[in-house]
Structures are given as structure tokens and as C-alpha cells.
Amino acid sequence: MDMSMEPMADxxxxxxxxxxxxxxxxxxxxxxxxxxxxxxxxxxxxxLSGVEFAGSMAIRMFITIAKALARKDRRxxxxxxxxxxxxxxxxxxxxxxxxxxADAAGAVxxxxx
Amino acid sequence: xxxxxxxxxxxxxxxxxxxAFEALIAETRVRRRVELVFEExxxxxxxxxxxxxxxxxxxxxxxxxxxxxxxxxxxxxVPFDPTALAEPVPAKTLDGAPIGxxxxxMVRRLARQVEYRRxxxxxxxxxxxxxxSGIASPVR
Numbered sequence: 001m002d003m004s005m006e007p008m009a010d011x012x013x014x015x016x017x018x019x020x021x022x023x024x025x026x027x028x029x030x031x032x033x034x035x036x037x038x039x040x041x042x043x044x045x046x047x048l049s050g051v052e053f054a055g056s057m058a059i060r061m062f063i064t065i066a067k068a069l070a071r072k073d074r075r076x077x078x079x080x081x082x083x084x085x086x087x088x089x090x091x092x093x094x095x096x097x098x099x100x101x102a103d104a105a106g107a108v109x110x111x112x113x
Numbered sequence: 114x115x116x117x118x119x120x121x122x123x124x125x126x127x128x129x130x131x132x133a134f135e136a137l138i139a140e141t142r143v144r145r146r147v148e149l150v151f152e153e154x155x156x157x158x159x160x161x162x163x164x165x166x167x168x169x170x171x172x173x174x175x176x177x178x179x180x181x182x183x184x185x186x187x188x189x190x191v192p193f194d195p196t197a198l199a200e201p202v203p204a205k206t207l208d209g210a211p212i213g214x215x216x217x218x219m220v221r222r223l224a225r226q227v228e229y230r231r232x233x234x235x236x237x238x239x240x241x242x243x244x245x246s247g248i249a250s251p252v253r
Contacts, residue, residue: 053148060215063212088149
């Protein structure tokens with residue numbers, strides 16, 4: 001599982017994930033991702049276009065991070081999921097609790113809403 | 114999709130299962146659903162059914178025919194019936210969202226049928242049947 005991060009304008013950070021967010025994949029990035037995002041206190045958007053699989057462990061990780069950011073009045077949004085990942089998110093109606101956008105611009109709009 | 118079967122046996126975390134699924138199920142979207150069921154059920158076995166101090170021994174059979182895809186999970190862990198778990202109510206807000214507990218609900222949504230029994234050999238046997246395409250239960 002690969003992860004990279006870059007600051008954007010106006011206090012938003014962009015994270016790019018690549019690989020499989022199955023149990024081993026989540027285990028390999030969760031601590032690093034949480035430690036990179038939560039303490040800095042900025043809203044974050046996550047590019048999922050390179051993620052070919054996401055299971056319930058991935059959803060649990062995103063909900064945990066979103067809750068931690070919300071306590072700092074910041075938001076998390078996901079964007080560009082592949083069709084199979086989008087289907088998984090739809091099964092649990094994830095978009096009703098964490099914004100899932102089609103692209104980066106849409107995700108930035110959702111975290112600033 | 115072509116008719117066929119595979120058998121996987123492993124201890125702890127499985128490895129190499131994806132290439133086996135690729136050989137059996139050509140359609141990416143259908144294969145991802147099978148992988149999702151596999152991931153969620155094996156993760157549950159590892160978390161809940163593994164005997165103390167030792168990883169559960171798990172055998173998985175995947176059978177494909179025109180009528181659908183059947184995954185049979187057989188493990189030597191402590192009795193654990195995932196069909197007895199309450200299905201989580203979808204959260205409407207981030208504040209009310211539970212952390213975890215979503216996996217079995219996903220499997221139920223994808224599956225046409227989920228059956229559990231404790232065998233006479235003191236093993237857990239879970240049989241999950243998926244339709245050949247599509248999702249058994251529409252998104253709520």
C-alpha cells in the first residue's frame with residue numbers, strides 16, 4: 001500500500017493512496033495516515049483512484065480519521081473511487097457520513113462546505 | 114464466468130488467493146465482490162474464532178456455476194456464528210456512525226444466502242452464495 005501527501009491551498013491536504021485497502025493494506029498505513037493527518041488539524045481529501053479494493057477495515061479507518069478531524073472542526077472527503085470501491089461505499093451509504101466526490105475539486109468543495 | 118472450483122487452505126492470513134480467483138472469475142466487478150466476501154469473513158474468523166494462542170486453520174472452497182458463486186468457509190476456531198450478529202443500522206451522521214461492525218452487513222447485502230452450522234467435527238462452516246452477477250439485496 002503506497003501513500004503520499006501534499007498540502008494544497010487554504011489549509012487542505014491531499015492524500016494519494018495506491019494499492020489494496022484490505023486488512024493487511026489498512027494495517028500497513030493506518031498509523032502513519034492517522035498520525036500524518038489528525039495532529040496537523042487541516043481538512044483532508046483522499047484520492048482513491050489508485051485503490052483497487054476497499055473492505056470494511058478501510059471504511060472503519062476513514063470513519064475514525066473523520067471523527068478525529070471533526071473534533072478539530074475539520075473534514076475528510078474521499079474522491080475518485082474505482083467502480084468496485086464505489087459499490088462497497090454505496091452498500092454502507094458511506095457518503096451520508098463522509099463525503100465521496102467524483103474528483104479533487106468536488107472533494108475540496110465538500111470539505112469547505 | 115466459467116464453471117469451476119478452487120480449494121484454499123491456510124493458517125492465519127491467506128496469501129495468493131487473488132491469483133486463484135482471477136483464474137476462476139474473469140469479470141473484475143464480480144471478482145471484487147468475491148474478494149470482499151472472502152476478506153470480511155476471513156477477517157471475522159481471525160478476530161473472533163481463532164483459538165487462543167494459535168491462528169485458526171481455515172479452508173475455503175469456491176465453486177462457480179451458472180447459478181452463482183458459492184464460498185464455503187471451514188475453520189477449527191471456537192464456535193462463531195456471524196449470521197447471529199445484528200445488522201448495523203446505517204448511520205445518518207458522522208457523530209452517530211459506529212466504528213466497525215460493517216463487514217457482515219456487506220456480506221449479507223451481496224449474498225443471496227448465508228448459512229452457518231457447527232459441524233460434528235467441532236468446526237465452523239459458513240456457506241455464502243452470491244448471484245452470478247449483480248447484488249442480491251439493493252442498496253438501502
